[in-house]
Amino acid sequence: MQRFLQLLQTAPGGCLNLRRAAELLGCRNQRLNEFRNVMYGLNLIESDSTAITWISQCPVISFLMRYETFQEELQLREETLDALIRSCSKQLFTVTDDRENAAMAYVTHGDIGRIPTFRDQTVIVVKAPDGTTLKVPEPEEDRIQVHLKGAGPITALTCDLRTEDTSVFVSLEESPMKTMKTESSGSQSVCS
Known part of the structure; x- marks a missing residue:
């Protein structure tokens, strides 16, 4: 997507020929159509079957910089979530597979009764x-x-x-x- 946006930024008048873009990027037309559909859905471009034109008030370069920042932020969040999942998996393994913990692995009527979703339920x-x-x-x-x-x-x-x-x-x-x-x-x- 980043290379696609860079191509769009340098396109004369903000109009990019999709066939030419596919050649320059070395990717399938289907992949370009996915990018086009996303940007069209965000009202960033106008499109016909052969070309797209940037129509957003935000210049392509600003969108590209935000995209890169957003991508870095997503990667950081993904790494954080992966670390949390690993930590939870390790803790769950410790609780469920340790024979000493097995004696403590139970739920009481009171434990369930304190969960608001379960009140007034069987x-x-x-x-x-x-x-x-x-x-x-x-x-x-x-x-x-x-x-x-x-x-x-x-x-x-x-x-x-x-x-x-x-x-x-x-x-x-x-x-x-x-x-x-x-x-x-x-x-x-x-x-x-």
Whole structure:
């Protein structure tokens, strides 16, 4: 894009022939069309099938300098996000794979109750082996279904946050929700 903008800057009258630009840049017409569509969408150019003309009040050189600054800023933010993702991954690995931490890996009724999104809701908590799939078909008028399927035991508990009771989670069989289990190992369907 930068080289394309530089070509546009030097084009006589701000009008650039796309075929000539493709030759000078050594790129496909499709790539130039992508640039053209972006700039057209930003109301920077007018375009026909063979050429583009710069129409923005901002000179091409100003836009080019902003583009370079913006690109540097994006690269810095991307590097920062990558570092945060690596740090979070390392912390998550430490928490989940350390046997000493396993005893502390739980959530209480109070923990969930403090999350504003879950207030006045019935929450279903699932503990399942890696590779377990969860499917939620389109809700019907009077019920929502959740299908869990995994290779191994699946534990599903409910936590009714509409009550002031701070008791522990209850199994699906003990909850007011209607449940149905399928016969295949490790599979459950929940209806409410």
